[in-house]
């Protein structure tokens with residue numbers, strides 16, 4: 202079996218052929234969720250960027266569509282967003298058709314090659330067939346470059362309260378805020394970022410949106426900022442800030458800033474493989490959560506992972522919501538609820554009391570590469586709990602919770618092919634436990650080459666990829682405490698046909 206078949210995920214989105222990075226242009230309209238993506242259709246490495254396209258009715262099963270945006274005289278097509286222009290503020294509508302407007306960065310590769318440092322401007326294109334094909338606006342670029350080398354990834358949304366379009370843009374290590382009435386004329390409102398958060402790399406792919414604070418009448422604004430490098434476990438990752446937005450300025454929340462300055466633990470995902478994630482426009486869940494998807498790789502090694510025909514997958518789509526703890530606000534994420542619709546065969550145990558080390562082994566009856574596992578361990582308190590996924594080739598992926606460090610971990614050092622990059626498994630990834638709940642709960646989403654860990658109802662998340670020499674077929678859990686109880690262990694096979 203070649204790597205192609207062996208490593209293509211069972212249910213995470215991958216392009217049929219070619220390279221993929223960031224999700225772009227996420228919008229919902231008329232029953233369809235649209236996902237565009239940074240795409241090099243002609244090679245399995247990053248190169249001249251296009252926007253590939255896929256659609257879904259439930260955010261889980263994706264259908265790839267024809268390429269939506271091709272490079273043009275202003276450059277290749279870098280990351281950006283899309284909105285549904287319901288009120289035809291752009292005047293792009295024809296024959297009553299509602300325009301979908303994409304805003305993206307034109308990256309001039311010729312200028313870059315010629316050594317010019319200023320090579321990025323912002324442009325728009327519109328679609329009158331619900332996102333299938335686009336016409337570039339003749340007035341491009343709509344935002345010229347003021348002399349900044351990294352000036353990209355416009356994320357637009359409708360600011361309900363003020364009745365204006367608001368766009369956030371990454372500029373070096375800052376975020377610039379702009380407003381517009383028609384998506385063509387943009388006014389610079391403010392700048393955010395100096396001296397705040399992590400600055401160990403370039404800021405990229407911002408997103409700005411309000412969220413209700415669970416269990417309160419309060420609303421707060423969330424600013425997502427991807428950074429490369431500078432992630433909590435090396436390489437690329439996405440940090441976030443909580444505050445208020447008055448239509449002009451993003452003001453960081455005081456309690457949030459205080460906690461941030463104590464210790465930066467505000468990452469959408471602490472794993473190494475969730476980058477450049479952003480949210481869908483024109484869509485929310487019934488309880489007001491935003492829908493999010495990330496690129497499931499890391500710039501440290503994305504170009505050399507062992508697949509040939511295609512490279513990179515996306516994370517499972519997630520719901521983002523806000524909670525308020527004793528100290529400050531926190532972003533939590535969980536897989537979208539629609540995933541439940543794919544549950545098939547189930548193995549479940551309740552109240553297993555274990556004396557000794559190994560608790561559970563194998564689940565031969567259930568495939569471990571299209572699986573959802575939910576567990577609860579009461580009073581997890583002493584020592585280390587280690588889950589281990591293994592196969593007949595001696596590969597093992599280990600993950601779990603070290604209660605003494607109060608940290609979660611993922612160790613992919615022996616998980617199969619790792620030698621393609623020395624950065625891939627040079628360390629064990631760790632994440633702080635942020636909840637102080639007595640019981641430790643987790644949701645584990647497994648595909649052939651990825652694990653997504655949602656601990657404590659999504660308060661700490663870790664996403665990591667791996668490339669075993671044969672599918673993982675056995676799962677065990679051990680602890681170095683003498684006895685412990687599992688309140689719940691539920692293994693669901695997910696079926697996708």
Ligand code: FRU
Pocket residue numbers: 222223239250279280281306353354405406477
């Ligand atoms: C993030 C990023 C973006 C850019 C795109 C280019 O991964 O570097 O800033 O628009 O990728 O493909």
